[in-house]
Amino acid sequence: MRPQDHVLTSVPGPQERRAMAGSTRKWLERTHRQLEHLLTQRGRLVMLTDDMLDAAGRPRDVYQYFGRHPADANRLQKNWYGLLHTAQAASRAPVITEPLAPWPGYQQVWIPVDDDVELSGWLGFAEANGRPRQADCIVLVPGFLGDNAVTRTEYVSHALRQAGFHVLALELRGHGHTDLRYPDVYYNFGVIEMQDMIRVAEWLEDNHPQISRTGMLSFCWGGNLAMLTAWYDGRLPDDPSITENLAPFLDPPSHRTHYTAGILAFAPVLAWEEILDLCDRPNEMMANPPAYFFQQFVRDRMICKGHPEVSGNLRNLIVHEFACSFFGPSLPIADCYHSLRLLPYRGLPDGDKMERARVPVLVVNSINDPFLDARDTAELVAQTSNPKVAALILRGGGHIGVAAYNRSYFYSLITNFFDPCRGAAACISEAARDCSESASRVSEPASPEVNASRSPLVRRQAASAAVN
DSSP states (O other): OOGGGOOOOOOOOHHHHHHHTTOHHHHHHHHHHHHGGGOOOSSOOEEEGGGGBOTTSOBOOHHHHHTOOGGGTTOTTTSHHHHHHHHHHHOBOOOOOSOOOOOTTEEEEEEEEETTEEEEEEEEOOEETTEEOSEEEEEEEOSTTOOTTBHHHHHHHHHHHHTTOEEEEEEOTTSHHHHHHOTTOOOOTTTTHHHHHHHHHHHHHHHOTTEEEEEEEEETHHHHHHHHHHHHHHOOTTOTTSOTTTGGGSOOOOSSOOOTTOEEEESOOTTHHHHHHHTTSOOOTTTOHHHHHHHHHHHHHHHHTTOSOOSSOHHHHHHHHHHHSTTOTTSOHHHHHHHHOSSOBTTBOOOOGGGGOOSOEEEEEETTOSSSOTHHHHHHHHHOOOTTEEEEEESSOTTTOHHHHOHHHHHHHHHHHHOTTTSHHHHHSSSOOOOOTGGGSOOSOOOOOOOOOOOOOOOOHHHHHHHO
């Protein structure tokens, strides 16, 4: 990130804070007004949350709003930049197959999330006067089957540290160094990982006094996990999205709130079950490039984990991963899907998960995403009344290629969202901080009381035996 890529909005005064109180949507409106000059293209450049609804509260036709057609998403002549920026965002080093050294300035940490599982992450502290400063820590979650070899994760991590945040680049179960240490621990596509994310936040805050709060920045399928974490953090004890079969594997709800600096999700796969349908058949590269390359990731995963088939069928991959995990093959896959669903699918309910979010949640998508349907974002907004949940559709950026589309807007939106004085959390908090321009970048680490350590990890052997 270059200095000119990072634009801070003004610190809101008391009257503005009252106007935004409790609303990520109001925060987004104010912040975008101060950042929209960074977008220099012609035509309508963004859709904010309320723009996505008509007078009756129904989802608007987002493609018509931008003067585009969804059928053009995979046509080179019609969506050249969407496809180009998607390809640029997808660039990565080879998947991690042997231990790598952390990036300079970072240390590898192992975070306990279960009795016999620790997640690998590269933790880097922002410094002042040669030592870690007091600041929030942003947890980065990559996209589908991503590890710390993802190029985007590295450059975004460095940019956040440069902006004054601590950063944890996390590798989930079945990913990267975590997978190397625990090859028999499989990925569950968010079912157990959302609980892992809660424990990661507690570990960071309980063990590092220089970390004030945690926030989460996520991409693609990682965005699903981020949104599920927001729901899981605020869910009810009898939440209908957690079935009888699944409940024994999960902790009860906690009174402690997690990721209080906010959760930012770029291009989450909201209607992911439609992606399963798409991957039930082979996709041709020329007809649907994103789907074709996505299925190559699925094939590679099947080969890497030694599953009994090699195909691009995502539905089958999920079944294989769950069958090999501690859930075992006896846990009904429909129960897992219910817990992961963010939008209704073929008459099946999603559970209105985003109504339970207790922290700011911002969803960012692009109208020229060649992989996802932007109408899903409007559907989510139409069914979510929680003002803590906001959404933004950009004119460009393809699939998670917003940095390639407009680097300055990308970084400025992120840094302002998480900023302790300008950010969405500052207007959701009942007691807003006494912020000023000079207070937005604290230079000396303080010595706050460390939060009380969380309870010991819940053992699941009995639950597993009961289900299996």
